[in-house]
Amino acid sequence: MTEPAASILSSLSSALAEIVARAKPTIVSVHSHRSRASGFVWKSGLIVTADEGLAEEGEVSIRFSDGTDRPATIAGRDHTTDIALLRADTATSTPIVLSSAIPDLGSLSVVVAAEQGVTTAALGMVSLSGGRWRSMRGGEIDARIELDIRLRRHHEGGLVLNAAGEAIGMAVQGVRRILVIPGATIARVAARLETHGRIARGYLGLGLQPVELDDDIGAMVMSVDRTGPSAAAGIQQGDIIVGWNNEKLSGVRSLLRSLGPDSVGSVVDVTIRRGGAPVQIKLTIGERAEA
Known part of the structure; x- marks a missing residue:
């Protein structure tokens, strides 16, 4: 019923x-x-x-x-x-x-x-x-x-x-x-x-702009914090990041997603293009300061 x-x-x-x-x-x-x-x-x-x-x-x-x-x-x-x-x-x-x-x-x-x-x-x-x-x-x-x-x-x-x-x-x-x-x-x-x-949040000390390349997607370095980890590693304004830990970069957003709490202090292999030539750089991710 x-x-x-x-x-x-x-x-x-x-x-x-x-x-x-x-x-x-x-x-x-x-x-x-x-x-x-x-x-x-x-x-x-x-x-x-x-x-x-x-x-x-x-x-x-x-x-x-x-x-x-x-x-x-x-x-x-x-x-x-x-x-x-x-x-x-x-x-x-x-x-x-x-x-x-x-x-x-x-x-x-x-x-x-x-x-x-x-x-x-x-x-x-x-x-x-x-x-x-x-x-x-x-x-x-x-x-x-x-x-x-x-x-x-x-x-x-x-x-x-x-x-x-x-x-x-x-x-x-x-x-x-x-x-x-x-x-x-x-x-x-x-x-x-x-x-x-x-x-804690990972910090690179970079201002990045996505760019399309002939065979890749890259992140162009628009600015560098002179006291940040990227400057210490040798990254310069005008460099284009095309690889992250031996993998092709899929975009700026994916790069930023990798900067979670567990990334602080880790060492990553960064592939950049500088003047058209590839350069390998080891970078130790820093910690973003509190706002």
């Missing part, structure tokens, strides 16, 4: 309310200088929030769902993945267990956030579910997830749950859409922020 529609809706409503209630103890409001955001307890004493929703200076405070206010300090932040990590007394809150699950296209998701310490919830659909991508600031994001949902600006940093109640990521404001920073990305970046306070 077919279950009446009212009963189905009642069951769905109860299930959603239960999912939100389980997440509520971990959700916090983040208050910084003229900025408001949401966040969640990642580990004991550590809170994850959206970097975009965090002021660049001034004091930070946390308001928990029971109305308690506590001071917080910035443990680290990464502008490229929009993840910030705060230290605060979280003794009365429960850390969330992040899942690396990627939601199916068309599946339901719930964003649990906070407004002045009061927990909020919003229901939406996964409008895009794709593979790994790079943000406009160069951060590696493990999956492209977009939600068809409306959120206020201070709900940024809220926790995203799937229909099973698993915490799959953090909601942030994209360009005309709500993005999800996946659980796998948060786990990777937050762990580095906890240990080092920042995410």
Whole structure:
């Protein structure tokens, strides 16, 4: 016998309310200088929030769902993945267990956030579910997830749950859409922020311009930082990079993608053309200074 529609809706409503209630103890409001955001307890004493929703200076405070206010300090932040990590007394809150699950296209998701310490919830659909991508600031994001949902600006940093109640990521404001920073990305970046306070990025000290050659794609050196690693290796303005670690260069973007946290300090073989002649150079990748 077919279950009446009212009963189905009642069951769905109860299930959603239960999912939100389980997440509520971990959700916090983040208050910084003229900025408001949401966040969640990642580990004991550590809170994850959206970097975009965090002021660049001034004091930070946390308001928990029971109305308690506590001071917080910035443990680290990464502008490229929009993840910030705060230290605060979280003794009365429960850390969330992040899942690396990627939601199916068309599946339901719930964003649990906070407004002045009061927990909020919003229901939406996964409008895009794709593979790994790079943000406009160069951060590696493990999956492209977009939600068809409306959120206020201070709900940024809220926790995203799937229909099973698993915490799959953090909601942030994209360009005309709500993005999800996946659980796998948060786990990777937050762990580095906890240990080092920042995410190291490789640095060449070069200004590059893509060029098309007769038989190759190259990256022309437009400028050289005289104190950077490329200048130390002997690369000059006007050189054209055509090879990277004994492979043909596929483009400037692919070269920049190789400058992740693990690249710092590594030695690469760079093939350049100088005056039409090939030159081999060994270059030790440096670390980009904090902005």
